[in-house]
Every structure is written in C-alpha cells, then in structure tokens.
Amino acid sequence: MNDFLIPQHVNSFHRANPVAKLLCMILLFMLTLFTHRLDFVFYQMACFLLLLLLFSGHRFWKISLIILPFLLVFIASSSTMILFGKGDTVWWKWGLIQISQESFYRGIHIGFKSVTFAMEGLLFVLTTPSVALFYALMQKAKLPPKYAYSFMASIRLLPMVWEELLIRRNALRIRGVRSLRGGMKWLGILKLYMVPLLAQGIRRAHRVAVAMETKAFDGQGERSYYYPSEYSKSDIWVILLLSAAVAAALLMSILLPPFGITDVRYR
Template sequence: MTAVAERTADRRRTTPLERTNPVVRLLASLAFAVVLVLSVDVVSAGVALVLGGVLLLAAGAGGRRLALRMLPVVVAAPLAALTIALYGQESGRVLLAWGFVRVSDGSLALAAATLLRILAIGVCGIGLLGGIDATRLADGLAQLLRLPARFVLGALAAFRLFGLLGEDWRALGLARRARGIADDKRLRRLAGQAFGLLVLAVRRGGALATAMEARGFDGPGGRTWARPSRLGGADAVLVLATALVLAAAVGAALAAGTWNPVSGG
C-alpha cells in the first residue's frame, strides 16, 4: 500500500521542483539567505535575483504563483530601501539635507543594494518553500536530519491545526453576535474574542496531546514511518544549481570590486 501511494504521489508531482525533497529545498533557501546577508552590494544581490528567478521558473515554480506570493515582499522592499536612502550612512556627495534626512550617494547605493537583497532573498526563499507539503517536510526533518520525532510531530500537528484558527474566529464572532454582545465597544469585543480563541486553542491542544499519547506517539522504542523520505537525482540537481548561482553571485561581486562584507561596514 505504501509503495503504491508513493508512486501515485510521484506522478502528481509533475515539476522538477515538486519532485525534490522538502528538506533540500529548505536548506537551499537558507543557503541563499546566508550568502546574501554576508555582503551589502548591488552586484551579488542582482545576480542572485536574476539567476535565482530563472532557476525557479525553469524548475516549474510558476511565474504567476511566485508573483502572487511575492506581493508582500514587493511592497515591503521599497519601503525599507526608502528608509535607508533617507537615514542611511552618509558618504560621498550630499544630495538632500533636511533635518534628520540626509540623502547622499552612499545612502542611495546602500538603499539599492538593500532593495535588491530583500527581493533576492524573498524570491529564492518563497519560490523554494512555497507549496511545500508539511507532512513530507516533517518526514524529511525526522528521517534525514534526525531531529527529535516528538518535536517534529508536535510541530506538524500544530501546523495542521493552524488553519482552524480562522474558522474558530469566525465561529466565535457569529456566536457572540447571536448572543447580542458584539454590537458595540469594538476594542473590548476583539479582546474578549481573542481570549476566547486562546482558550479554545488550549483546549484543542490538550485534547490533541491526549489523543497522540494514546496512539503511542511518545512511546518507547524505535519509530517507524509510513512514508520514507529519500534523496534523489532532482535533489542533487537543486543543490548543484544553488551552489552555481551563489558562486556566480559572489564571484561577480568580487570581480566588480563591490563585495562589501557586513562586518566591514
């Protein structure tokens, strides 16, 4: 049964990115974040943004889905860059001076680098982590990275129940409105409803913990897994492509002389 289920799931994963192990995708996104944080320069962030975006599109991330998931980052990145441009470290020519606002060549360059770095980290991170199946990720974390099964399964259960919070919030709102206690004093109503949601979540968590303990989730001895987590050729390709993109980004910055380590200011 397990083998048949695995083959059926593999056929459903049509894109190369979906066929990779979620753990490899998680580690690849962390690698992008770490390397891009090491330096604040336009070249490395720009190269990582372009090559990383091309890699994700070629792997089947989906341009429309990626664009929709990137909307919060696209909104936040210019705001962060604007703050850096207005209040960042001053160097070079001063283009605008007004109170605490001092826009210079250095602050503009730093703002552009910050903008590209946020976009690059967002594109690579969201593109790699978007659409990951939580169950497959938990299987990989426990089997490949050898994380404690109790922690992994507890986190998976919490993630599965997270989607119920919205439904509970709506149900609480309707119940309070039916009882006539949701017509005035909006702030007080929201505080009371939030407390009710907290109580409901704690009760559900306790019931879930009891059910998991009754089913032997915390039992002694070795644990078996219904879905084995393995690494394949798609994972090797993703690791190699990530290494090449990051090497190209760092190499281009070093060749252009723009590599600016964070520790060196």
Template sequence: MTLLDGRAREGRFARVNPVAKLAASGLIAIPLVLTLDVVSAATALVLEMLLMPFAGVRWREFWVRTWPVWLAAPLTALTIALYGEAGGTVHLEWFVIRVSDGSLELAAATFFRVLAIALPSVVMFLTVDPTDLADGLGQVLRLPARFVMGALAGLRMVGLFIDDWRALELARRARGVADRGRIRRLFGMAFALLVLSIRRGSKLATAMESRGFGAPGRRTWARESRFGVAEWGLMLIGLAIAGIAVGVSVLTGSWNFILGPS
C-alpha cells in the same frame, strides 16, 4: 492543510525532497546575508527569476503568495534611505532624516537583498507538503521524532485559526457585539482565539501521547523519504546561484563583507 495548489502538486518540482529545498534556500541566503551590495543581490535575483518558471507555480499563485515580500522590500529600502548611515553628498536633511548617496546605495542593496533571499524561499515552500517535510526532517536530517511530529501537528493546526476566527466573528455578530469598537473587538477575539488554541493544543498533546508518539525507542515511518539526484541537483543550482552572485560582486569590486573591519 496543504501548501500546494493542483498544478504544483503534480509537477516534478513538488516531488523534490523538502530538505533539499530548505538547503537550497539556505545556500542562496547565506552569502547574501554576509554582504550588503547591489551587485550580488541583483545578480542572484535575476538568476532566480530566470529559473522561476521551472518551479511549477502559476504566475497568479506566485504574485498572490509573494505580494508581502514585494511590499516589504520597498518599505525596508525606504527606511534605510531615510535613516541609514550617511555618506557622500547629502540630498535631504531634516530632523533625524538624512538622505545621502551612502544611504541610497544601502537602500538599493537592501531592496534587492530582501527580494533575493525571500522570493526563492516562498516559492520553494509553496510546493511543500507538511507531512513530506516532517518525513524529510526525521529521516534525512535525523532530527528527534518527538520534535518533528509535534511540529507537524502544530503546523496542521495553523489552518484552523482562520476558521476559528471566522466562527468567533460570526458568533459575536449574532449576539450583536461586533458593530462597534473595532480595536476592542480585535483584542477580545485575539484573546478568545489564544484560549481556544491552548485548549486544543492540550487535547492534541494528550491524544498524541495516548497513541504512543512520545514512547521511547526507534520510530518507524509510514513513507520513505528519498534523497537522490533531483535533490542534489537542486542544491547544486542553489550553490551555483550563490557562487555566481559572489563572483560577479567580487570581480566588480562591489563586495561589502558586513562582518569585516569597518
């Protein structure tokens, strides 16, 4: 299984260490999590969209992969607008619904905040190969090899879920039990997939143990995970986006530190 398309695999951005991509996403997300205002999130989003063409991802691939984010952001904002903390002029009030200036402002901030945090994370990890990520976690971050290799093995099994689901569906249709009761069929197939996944996981764990993946001692790695100028540059870009967003928010008086006194 791979998360890369053809063009992204050959691009310069795809060769950046996944640990740096993880760090850059974190540097952008942390300050946005600490505040809830429109200015900081919108500023970060604008800067991210300006840099998006350099990620080496086709626009079609970008929209296909990020449509859940574009769907979740307005739905989250709508929830905040209807049920968020009231403040200022109340425009609509019915039962538990109360739309006011305060809730609308929080909704707008939430909308841009979700996009600014989620979009760069999705785009960066479109160009991440699971094996490269495991190499980086084990060699750069020095995480336990047993944990890293187990996570890599599990991640590579995710791609089989879709194939298993299709096989189960075709098998049920061949037996004539897939024409009625869609809800019941959904739960039955989900349970069957769970049982199949547990069995496959047990076999995989046994196979890995037999090959010495759980042996004590220092583990060797087939490929060296490099962390150089490109990786530090990407982290500096993430830090710059966060710093500019925070600076603009503070200068405009929009900074709203959510952990501060109310």
C-alpha cells in the same frame, strides 16, 4: 494543503529531499546575509527570480501574483535606510531627512537582500509540502517525533482556529458588541477575541495530544514511517543548479556590474 499550491508540473526541486534543500537554503541565506557587494546581491535576486519562474512548477501568473507584494517588502525595508542613513555625498536634505549617495545604495542593497531572501524562501515553500519536510526532518535530521508531529497536527488544526474566529466574530456581532474606537478600547476587543480563542485552542490541543500520546506519536527511538524519506539523484541536481545560480550571479557581478559598488557599509 490548498489547491492553489499544487504544482503544475514536478521536477528535481520537488523530488529532492527536503532536508538537503533546507540545508542548501540555509547556506544560501548565509551567503546573502553576508554579501555586502551591491552588484552581487542584485544578480542573486535576478538568478533566484529566474529559478523561481523556471523550477517552482507553478504557472507564470501565479508566481507573479505571489511575488507582487515583494515590491512592498522592498520599499518597506529600504526606505528608512535611504532617508536616514549615514553618508557623506549628500544628494538632498530636508529637515531631518537626508538622502546621500551612500545611504541610497545601502538602502536598495537592503531591499534587494530582502527580496532575495523572500525568493529563496518561496522557492523552498513552493516545492516542499510541509508534511514531507517534517517526515524528512524526523528521518534524516533526527528531529524527535514529538516535535514533528505537534507541528503537523497544529497545521491541521489551523482551519478550526480560523472557523472559531469567524464564529466568535458573529457571536459578538449578534450580542451587539460594536467595534470600539479610540483610546484603550482596542485592548478590550483584543481580549474579547483572544481569550476564547486561546482557551479553546488549549483545550483542543490538549485533547488531541492525549489521543496522540496513547497512539505513541511521542515514541522514542526506532520507529517506522508511512512516508520513507530518501536521498536521491535529484538532490545532486538541486545542489548543482543552486551552485550554478550563485556562480552565475558572481560572474555577472564581476563582468557586468550595474552599480559598481563593492561595499555598502559605512566606513
């Protein structure tokens, strides 16, 4: 899709079947979502960071560049809870703001959770080309081809949408439409951009869809695929590695708990 996202080297994570990987990721997501133990989430984050650095197949600086914004995610998701969460052991109070021990730990717990989700998602996205994902979903998860092909076609159409946006911007500029400020004028601007983009998008999508229908991309039942999607030994490796990461996180959280908080929820 993009040169930037072509991995430097390929390993079991890249060779594994996307459906198997997706299932693992959903299970991991559930695990993280229902973890209320601060130490466990912290080590989950650490373990997935390690997996990401070791197995994504990308250079270190690239990964660092991508995960830098996760800091913002951490702050955005934790701040409200830290400042406005329930808690009894008050550390600091100023007007409506009240930082308590409980709310602070709960806040950073949410932050760690968000970053863990982001790492899990990134591990999947960086090791799976989206075409491979949709071919695997069609062959292994019985996703009807019309869904898979419409997603794949839309991804291909995305650059055209982007180009149209730039053309529209230049057209408006040449016609002397100034960026309007204040009041409800942004609504007008929004419409100036959205209506032609949407109309043109609908026209183009419809045209492409008619062509695809005549070539039976919406076919029912058995069909052959250009890219066969198979399970392999790599799937077992990935499952083992991910399980090992979770086991390591659990073990570390029992042996070396940095916070010693077992449940961040308010009683």
